[in-house]
Amino acid sequence: GNSVTQMEGPVTLSEEAFLTINCTYTATGYPSLFWYVQYPGEGLQLLLKATKADDKGSNKGFEATYRKETTSFHLEKGSVQVSDSAVYFCALSRNSGYSTLTFGKGTMLLVSP
Amino acid sequence: DSGVTQTPKHLITATGQRVTLRCSPRSGDLSVYWYQQSLDQGLQFLIHYYNGEERAKGNILERFSAQQFPDLHSELNLSSLELGDSALYFCASSPIGASYEQYFGPGTRLTVT
Numbered sequence: 001g002n003s004v005t006q007m008e009g010p011v012t013l014s015e016e017a018f019l020t021i022n023c024t025y026t027a028t029g030y031p032s033l034f035w036y037v038q039y040p041g042e043g044l045q046l047l048l049k050a051t052k053a054d055d056k057g058s059n060k061g062f063e064a065t066y067r068k069e070t071t072s073f074h075l076e077k078g079s080v081q082v083s084d085s086a087v088y089f090c091a092l093s094r095n096s097g098y099s100t101l102t103f104g105k106g107t108m109l110l111v112s113p
Numbered sequence: 114d115s116g117v118t119q120t121p122k123h124l125i126t127a128t129g130q131r132v133t134l135r136c137s138p139r140s141g142d143l144s145v146y147w148y149q150q151s152l153d154q155g156l157q158f159l160i161h162y163y164n165g166e167e168r169a170k171g172n173i174l175e176r177f178s179a180q181q182f183p184d185l186h187s188e189l190n191l192s193s194l195e196l197g198d199s200a201l202y203f204c205a206s207s208p209i210g211a212s213y214e215q216y217f218g219p220g221t222r223l224t225v226t
Contacts, residue, residue: 044217100169103156
């Protein structure tokens with residue numbers, strides 16, 4: 001079946017540091033890949049997505065590239081801000097039919113000034 | 114704001130009771146998905162409805178049921194509640210033709226005492 005594995009957190013960084021959160025997946029076929037972010041006390045928000053191999057999703061300075069050969073979709077940001085402190089979820093979904101999302105366990109990011 | 118609304122925001126009830134959670138999808142979206150988020154299980158898919166019909170079931174207990182009404186809002190019914198049902202319950206909706214892209218509501222926090 002489908003599964004998503006994320007690095008365990010919390011990830012603790014100082015403001016303006018470089019961020020990488022690793023995500024690898026197992027899936028049949030060619031899934032779509034997503035990063036969702038959950039700020040404290042809020043629901044999940046779609047951060048970025050990639051629907052096919054070598055696609056790069058980007059939003060708000062965050063980027064992730066769909067790597068089929070390594071089955072990975074690592075999240076990166078060049079310079080984090082305190083306001084980026086949140087829980088980040090990697091997820092996958094089939095590209096056809098009625099798709100459900102399979103989530104990783106989430107990685108908490110804490111950015112200090 | 115994702116455009117998905119959920120009520121109530123918080124719910125506190127006793128074991129053995131029954132509650133109903135409500136979700137209204139984004140305008141134009143026909144699909145509604147329900148998820149449960151707990152500390153030990155992470156984010157788990159419960160059930161998916163499309164235009165009033167059940168399309169997929171995930172890890173949904175027999176004590177739980179859902180439906181989607183003609184106006185496309187959905188309700189998740191939880192009965193014979195147990196302490197372990199305490200969790201955040203999210204609903205999400207997806208655009209027509211892009212069922213792999215889901216937008217989440219703010220969630221309902223259920224506490225069973």
